[in-house]
Amino acid sequence: MSEPSSIPFIDLQAQRAHLGGRVEAAIARVLDHGQFIMGPEVAAFEKELAAFAGARHAVSCANGTEALVMALMAWGIGPGDAVLVPSFSFIATAECAVLVGATPVFVDVLPDTFDIDAAGLDGAVAAAQEMGLHPRAVIPVDLFGLPADHAAVAAAAARHGLLVLDDAAQGFGGSLNNRRVGAFGHAAATSFFPAKPLGCYGDGGAVLTDDDDLAELLKSIRVHGKGADKYDNVRPGLNARLDTLQAAVLLEKLAVFPEELEARQRVAERYTAALADCAETPAGRAGARSAWAQYTILVDDREKVMAACKAAGVPTQVYYPIPMHAQTGYARYPQAPGGCPVSESLARRVLSLPMHPYLAADDQDRVIAAVRGAL
Known part of the structure; x- marks a missing residue:
């Protein structure tokens, strides 16, 4: 007896068929105009993404990890600082802190919802301070798609003067009390890895925020810390732009x-x-x-x-x-x-x-x- 055929764990081809050639047409438009870096689809996608999430700004970037890193860089978080993160998550949630020179402090999660246990944040802050670290931020994760307990995290963050960076890589599209993921915290970072609920055909990411100044900093950081132009580098930055082709794909996928x-x-x-x-x-x-x-x-x-x-x-x-x-x-x-x-x-x-x-x-x-x- 032959083995049964395997079910796709995630079926991107079924989605492609449902879109009926729209993605191919969007890609063809980019191939025709040839603006492969920061083409018009990038700005259009950022506008649509921010509107969907209910945020003032969406700054796209190359992937979800760099979205997290860019936010920490914009806030000036680095050596001597502590970033509180849940231990049960993908490694990027802690990796971003290490990449800017800060120290991740691991906090346990809740046994039913799997998200960060806000009751553990006070102890984590105290532990960081005892080590001589300066607690600067907390990164709740909307794990598996379920929004974290953002009210509890925000309350703990307010007690200790922490910035809140929502790791919305898995939760984008979810909502809490009629407020969409992407609009929580001082900023939210998300990923468009193909397996995510909203995924592109490669790597991609974005930071969402209501903070006008933060958005401008993020736009600078994603292009090598540019000032008036890309050869006027006013701060250290990254090469972290979202490709125009991926933005075109995402515009079509966001519609459905x-x-x-x-x-x-x-x-x-x-x-x-x-x-x-x-x-x-x-x-x-x-x-x-x-x-x-x-x-x-x-x-x-x-x-x-x-x-x-x-x-x-x-x-x-x-x-x-x-x-x-x-x-x-x-x-x-x-x-x-x-x-x-x-x-x-x-x-x-x-x-x-x-x-x-x-x-x-x-x-x-x-x-x-x-x-x-x-x-």
Whole structure:
């Protein structure tokens, strides 16, 4: 008996088919006008992106990591400063602090929503100060698409004079109390990596903010710290521009993004209804709407479930098998008092299932059957 065909974990070709040639036409327009760097599509996309998120400014850049780095650079964060980050996230959340010379301080996350535990921020600030560091910023993460507890983070940040940089790489498209992700914090950084809810056909990112001065600084930093022109360099910067081709792709994808978010919600609701009695399904938050970058369950025997899914042609992924504070290159950095035991537990139990807007009902059934069969 032949093995069953595998379901795509994320189906970009189905999205391309749905767009019906619009992306190809947008790319062709860029090829025709030939403005491959900072062409008109870049400014158009920034305008549409800011309007979608409800932010005054969107400054595009080359990728999500550089979006985080650019914000920290613009704020002058560097050696001697501490940046508080959740340990359960992709490494870029801490890497950005290291890249500007600052020290990441790892904070544990909540066991149900997987986002930073705001109750741990006071202790993290105290720990940083005891080490002689100056706490400057906190980076909450809208992990797997669910907006973080931004009110609690903002309250803790206000107590300690911290800047808030929302890592919205996975959460862009989500909302909290009718306010879209991208409009929280002093700034928000997002990614357009192809697998993200709003993804391009390569790398891309953006910083969103209501701060006019910050936006101008970011525009300078992304082009080598330019002043009046690119040969008048008034500060250290980066080569971090978004390609015009990627902006053209993103403009077309942004147009269908709202309907895709609704489709993701329908898939998530169907998964939850079918799996809640046999697995720990994703928790929500009052007033929150997830972008469903991932649909992540918690299981005790992950290897068993993964093997059963693989045999059924159902791909799975583990985000993330090692919390950041346990990574080889980051184990030397401080943690909040009490460490990060929840992050360590989640790393052993999380399992992400196929999730995209074009996941057909029969493929959803295969996913559900495979997981239920294993559990």
